[in-house]
Amino acid sequence: MSGDIRSIGIVGAGLVGSGWSIVFARAGLDVTIFDPNEAIRTKVKGHIETGLKDLQAAGLVDDPAAVLDRISVVDQLEAAVSQADYVQESVFERVDVKTEVSLAIDKVMGPKTIVGSSSSGIPASAFTEQCANRARFMVSHPVNPPHLVPVVEIVPAPWTDAGAVAAVDALMTGVGQVPVLVRREIEGFILNRLQGALLNEAWALFEEGYASAADIDKTVSYGLGLRWSFMGPFETIDLNAPGGVKDYAERLGPLYHGIAQSRTAPRPWSADLIADVTAERRAALPAEDLAGRRDWRDAYLTRLAAFRKRQEEGK
Amino acid sequence: MSGDIRSIGIVGAGLVGSGWSIVFARAGLDVTIFDPNEAIRTKVKGHIETGLKDLQAAGLVDDPAAVLDRISVVDQLEAAVSQADYVQESVFERVDVKTEVSLAIDKVMGPKTIVGSSSSGIPASAFTEQCANRARFMVSHPVNPPHLVPVVEIVPAPWTDAGAVAAVDALMTGVGQVPVLVRREIEGFILNRLQGALLNEAWALFEEGYASAADIDKTVSYGLGLRWSFMGPFETIDLNAPGGVKDYAERLGPLYHGIAQSRTAPRPWSADLIADVTAERRAALPAEDLAGRRDWRDAYLTRLAAFRKRQEEGK
CATH class of the missing domain: 3.40.50.720 (NAD(P)-binding Rossmann-like Domain)
Structure with missing residues (x-):
């Protein structure tokens, strides 16, 4: 077909x-x-x-x-x-x-x-x-x-x-x-559910004063996101314990279950919270620079795609 | 000092x-x-x-x-x-x-x-x-x-x-x-809380049969993870709506709140679930190849670090 x-x-x-x-x-x-x-x-x-x-x-x-x-x-x-x-x-x-x-x-x-x-x-x-x-x-x-x-x-x-x-x-x-x-329909499909899970935690950590939006962003862009740009979350943890994913899940599963249990009363992103995140972002990147930064993002994604292609051809 | x-x-x-x-x-x-x-x-x-x-x-x-x-x-x-x-x-x-x-x-x-x-x-x-x-x-x-x-x-x-x-x-x-x-102590700090939030959703989607572990991994490594490897989650959404993060949060906040509300009774990663993920991972990568794949990961991270350095110097 x-x-x-x-x-x-x-x-x-x-x-x-x-x-x-x-x-x-x-x-x-x-x-x-x-x-x-x-x-x-x-x-x-x-x-x-x-x-x-x-x-x-x-x-x-x-x-x-x-x-x-x-x-x-x-x-x-x-x-x-x-x-x-x-x-x-x-x-x-x-x-x-x-x-x-x-x-x-x-x-x-x-x-x-x-x-x-x-x-x-x-x-x-x-x-x-x-x-x-x-x-x-x-x-x-x-x-x-x-x-x-x-x-x-x-x-x-x-x-x-x-x-x-x-x-x-x-x-x-x-x-x-x-x-x-995605075998069956679900709200947000897979991609936005995964993004949403991380975003919800990020907004909650910001709201509770644990870290700035800039520091939360760095934790991803200089940390988690590097591995996730060429391995998914399952492969990442599979390689992150001597005995593979089973070893990892048995050792760290309780920590992650504890984190999930701390978030069973999710708050919507309130107007005040949105205003606070917006204030930090607009101080870092004025509204008039958003369009230019989007061009920068697309140019970066283009070079990253070329890098990825070289890696995959070199396999 | x-x-x-x-x-x-x-x-x-x-x-x-x-x-x-x-x-x-x-x-x-x-x-x-x-x-x-x-x-x-x-x-x-x-x-x-x-x-x-x-x-x-x-x-x-x-x-x-x-x-x-x-x-x-x-x-x-x-x-x-x-x-x-x-x-x-x-x-x-x-x-x-x-x-x-x-x-x-x-x-x-x-x-x-x-x-x-x-x-x-x-x-x-x-x-x-x-x-x-x-x-x-x-x-x-x-x-x-x-x-x-x-x-x-x-x-x-x-x-x-x-x-x-x-x-x-x-x-x-x-x-x-x-x-x-991280301004105050919290279980998992920032990095593992963000990772855990995404992992918990990934394990739940797998458990409920929405997608294979391989497809969940691809959703990140060919999708979310590309942007997150050079922008954090806040900057990503700030650039992803015409009016910036405020615009994005007002339009998509309800979707993400709905996703959070669907996960208020988190299950631990059960032994059966761990066995199912392990079976899929070991079919994709036999246990004896884990060490070699870790070397591949580190070599990839090294080349990615060199790529990142070139990008930041080119700014």
Whole structure:
């Protein structure tokens, strides 16, 4: 089934949709982008071109012009969807918007077309139930920007066809992404649940005065995050005790259970707490510098992706 | 005070103690190592030499022989401690062991000597209360191996002198580590609480059948961990919404609070659960390959440290 996927439709041409376009086009697939907003349509190829030049500078794309040539922008949803083997829906994350767009895609999609939603938290069952082709809808959740961070969470709805899931898994692997399968729907999927667990602890430690946001950030960026950038949490602990994960879990499990038991009455992030974190962050990075820092982040991610590629080729 | 720290005593010459020796000696300080175990004493300089050669290969140390020359090994605790300006205690993580060793250090330390414990979870108040010089004891918790992962959690006991904390903070910065201040003692400090929060969620998702350990690992190592390897969790979310952290927290706070509320009855990692994770890990990496994979991890961390250094110098 995956071998048949040659043509990609992108619905929604914001940051996520442009990143997806790069992912598919640099792998040699034809990409057709639709967005209802004319201003976005006008700008999207420029954004993609900038992204491709950054990839070229890092040695991650050889011929940006050839990649760009495989991408076209259309002003009708049907033109992006009807000829597509796979559609990546990347519209605004609100259930009514996702429902409306899914129904529109459903009406014009081909008899074998598969649709993945970039939804970062809303499960496909919440917005595809009424689709005639709902067995070929699922969530394919990327991290932003998808052309620099390769993980994709594939989350089928209860009615999603297993063959369609396997096809998207093969497609994502084929284009160089790293698919993970979330076997059943759950709030936040895997990625945002893991992020949320760490964030909730970070906000609580800040709120209780144990450390500054800057020091909590350093604990991750000069500590935990280094290992986690090439090994997951299970492999990390597996290597961190002489007898492997069993040894580690038996020795440290009680500590971690104690930590969990200290957090059984979670508070929401209050307005005062948000104001305190915001004050520290804005002192470190004024609001007017946020956009520049995002460019720095993406440039860093690009160089990190090139580093990772060298490591994996050197294996 | 920190300017006076020239001479370092290391008590306990396992992996952590050897890593610390590299940290201090490569920064130009004199290091004297004590371990009560003769077999460990005999091997430690060989381990350090291997570590230094790996650093040299990555361009992180210019003259390994000169660094090695600054390190000596002694067979009496007093010989490592009595002339030291700062002592890094890195003995086995058990409160009775730490208490006995702290009292032994206390008896022979100089009138200005400061002692940091490598304890990863036991607070200094649990093992230094009876020390005459307890105002100059604290936790200085590294990540293993300290010469490749720079974060150090400084955790004062209630009786630790603020000047001593400031001196260790300056020392750690001076030798190229990244100190973070944990303002009050708490179980697991910051690093292992953040790791534990993510691990607890990871184990629960595995237990409930949402994903394999391998897929949970990929979600971090090809997703979350990439950004966290150069930005902490607060900076990550600050850059991940148009209006910064306030915007992000207001929009996604309820999702993360919902995730926290779904985990208010934490289960310990049961023997069956540990067996299931172990089975998956041992199928992916047989027990006999654990040691080789640890070497791979350290080699990767070395290259990643060199990459990070290039990025920070390029800023």
